[in-house]
Amino acid sequence: MRGGTASSHKERALSEVIGFVLILGIVMAAFSLYMVYGVPVQGRENEINHMNDVQDQFIAYKINVDSLWTNHQTGLAMSTSFPLGTAGQTAQGSTSIIPILQPVGSSGTLAINQRTTTPEIFIISSASYITNTTTMYSVGQSAIPTTQTYPNAPSSLLINISTANASWGNPTPGSVLIIGNGWNATVNVTPNISDCLTPGFGNNVTYQTGCYGSDITVTVVKNSVTSLNRAVVYSNITPGPLYSINLLDPAYGLQSVITYPATMTFSTTGTPALTTSTVAAQYAYQVQSPYTYSVPLGAVEYSANNNYWIPQSYYNQMGGVFLSQIDGITYKLPPEITFVNNGNGNITVNIVALAYDPANSGAIGGSSPAQVSTSLESNSGSLPYAPVSPNTWNASINITTPDPNAATMWANYLNSAANQTGGIPTTYYSVGTVTNGSYIQLKWINDGNPHITLQVAAANLSANVQSAGSS
Structure with missing residues (x-):
C-alpha cells in the first residue's frame, strides 16, 4: 500500500512538471509567433x-x-x-x-x-x-492707305510722313486718319503762321524769312469723345524730312483702349502734299x-x-x-x-x-x-x-x-x-x-x-x- 501510494504521488508531481513545461512551451511558442509575425507586421x-x-x-x-x-x-x-x-x-x-x-x-x-x-x-x-530693349524689331512697313491686323501689342506703332509743301498758306497740307475699334486718331500737317512771326514794338510783327509755318499735330477721339485736340508733336516743320509719330506714346492715351488682336484702317488726305505716308509696327525683341x-x-x-x-x-x-x-x-x-x-x-x-x-x-x-x-x-x-x-x-x-x-x-x-x-x-x-x-x-x-x-x-x-x- 505504501509503495503504491508513493508511486501515485510521484506521478502526480511529474504531471505537474510536465504541465508547467507544456504551458511554458505554449507561452514561448506564442511569444515566438508574435516576434516572427506580429512584430514585423506592426x-x-x-x-x-x-x-x-x-x-x-x-x-x-x-x-x-x-x-x-x-x-x-x-x-x-x-x-x-x-x-x-x-x-x-x-x-x-x-x-x-x-x-x-x-x-x-x-x-x-x-x-x-x-x-x-x-x-x-x-x-x-x-x-x-x-526681348531686346536696345534694338527694335520692325514687322513690316506698309504704305498708306492700308488695313493692318496686329495679333500682339507692338512696342511702338509709327506713322511716318514727309511733305513737299509745309507752307502755312497751303490749303491742303495733308493728314493721316487711323480708325480702330471704338477710337480714331488723326496725324495732321497743321498750318500755323505764328511759328514764323516775331513780335516787335507796339503792334508791329515781323515775318521770319525762310520760315514755313506748319506743325504736325495729333487728334484722338475715343468712344466719340475728343480726348486730345491737335496736340503739337513737331513744330515749324520743313519740306522733305521724314517725321515719325508713335501712336502708342502714353501721352496720346490709346494704349488703354486698344485690345489685341487689333485691326486698324489707315487712310490719307492731301496726298499731293504728303510725299510719304507709311505705318510700321515695332517690337522690343528680336529672333x-x-x-x-x-x-x-x-x-x-x-x-x-x-x-x-x-x-x-x-x-x-x-x-x-x-x-x-x-x-x-x-x-x-x-x-x-x-x-x-x-x-x-x-x-x-x-x-x-x-x-x-x-x-x-x-x-x-x-x-x-x-x-x-x-x-x-x-x-x-x-x-x-x-x-x-x-x-x-x-x-x-x-x-x-x-x-x-x-x-x-x-x-x-x-x-x-x-x-x-x-x-x-x-x-x-x-x-x-x-x-x-x-x-x-x-x-x-x-x-x-x-x-x-x-x-x-x-x-x-x-x-x-x-x-x-x-x-
Whole structure:
C-alpha cells in the first residue's frame, strides 16, 4: 500500500512538471509567433504610416515653395520639418513594456543636392523672339492707305510722313486718319503762321524769312469723345524730312483702349502734299536661334532606412514630388511643366524652372526630426521670351540625369503632360530617352510663322538642412 501510494504521488508531481513545461512551451511558442509575425507586421505598419507622413510633409513643402515664387518673396526663409524615422515612437499596446516585443525603429536621411553623383540638368533650347530693349524689331512697313491686323501689342506703332509743301498758306497740307475699334486718331500737317512771326514794338510783327509755318499735330477721339485736340508733336516743320509719330506714346492715351488682336484702317488726305505716308509696327525683341537656358536642378530628398517595408525615397525637384523605390520612380505631384493645345497647330508651354543652388549641400541622418530652410534667390524671374503669342518656331526640353529610372519617369511625364493632359496630337512632338536623360521636341507647322508660345520663369532656391532643435 505504501509503495503504491508513493508511486501515485510521484506521478502526480511529474504531471505537474510536465504541465508547467507544456504551458511554458505554449507561452514561448506564442511569444515566438508574435516576434516572427506580429512584430514585423506592426513594424511594417509603423513604417508605412511614417512614409505617408513624409509624403504629406513633401506636399506641404511643395506648397510652401510654390508660394515663395508665386508671391516673389525673395530672401524670406521658409522652414519645413520632416520626421526622419519611427524609432519605436509609434509602437504602442500592452507589449510595449517588453523591448523585444517592439519593432525596431527605422531611421532616415534628409539631404540637399545629394540625389545623384553628377548634377541633373534642365535645358530648354528654342528659336524664339527674345526681348531686346536696345534694338527694335520692325514687322513690316506698309504704305498708306492700308488695313493692318496686329495679333500682339507692338512696342511702338509709327506713322511716318514727309511733305513737299509745309507752307502755312497751303490749303491742303495733308493728314493721316487711323480708325480702330471704338477710337480714331488723326496725324495732321497743321498750318500755323505764328511759328514764323516775331513780335516787335507796339503792334508791329515781323515775318521770319525762310520760315514755313506748319506743325504736325495729333487728334484722338475715343468712344466719340475728343480726348486730345491737335496736340503739337513737331513744330515749324520743313519740306522733305521724314517725321515719325508713335501712336502708342502714353501721352496720346490709346494704349488703354486698344485690345489685341487689333485691326486698324489707315487712310490719307492731301496726298499731293504728303510725299510719304507709311505705318510700321515695332517690337522690343528680336529672333534668336538658338536661345538656350540651362540650370542644375538639385533636389531635397528623404531616404528611409526601413527594416520591415521596402526602401523608399521622396524628393522635391522642379516643383514636383517624386517617389523613388527599387522598381522605379513615379511622381506624386507633377513638376512645373505644362502644355496646352490652342488649336491650328498652336501650342503653349508654361514652365517654372525651380532649381536649388548647387552651392548648397548637406545631409542629416537619424530618427529625430530635421528641417529644411528654403528661400527664393534675388536672381529669380521670367526668362526674356517676348511677351507675345506665339513667340517661338521650335523648342526642345531636355532633362539630363545619370539615373535611368529618372530618365524613364521624365519621358513618361512629358508624353503624358503633352498628349493626355495638354491634348497635343503626337504629330506635333516627339519624346524619348537617350543615354543621359530624356527629351521632348516640339514640332511646328512649316509655314514660316511661329506656332509655339513659351512662358518660362526661373525660380532659384537656396536651401539648407538642420536638426529641428538647432538654431
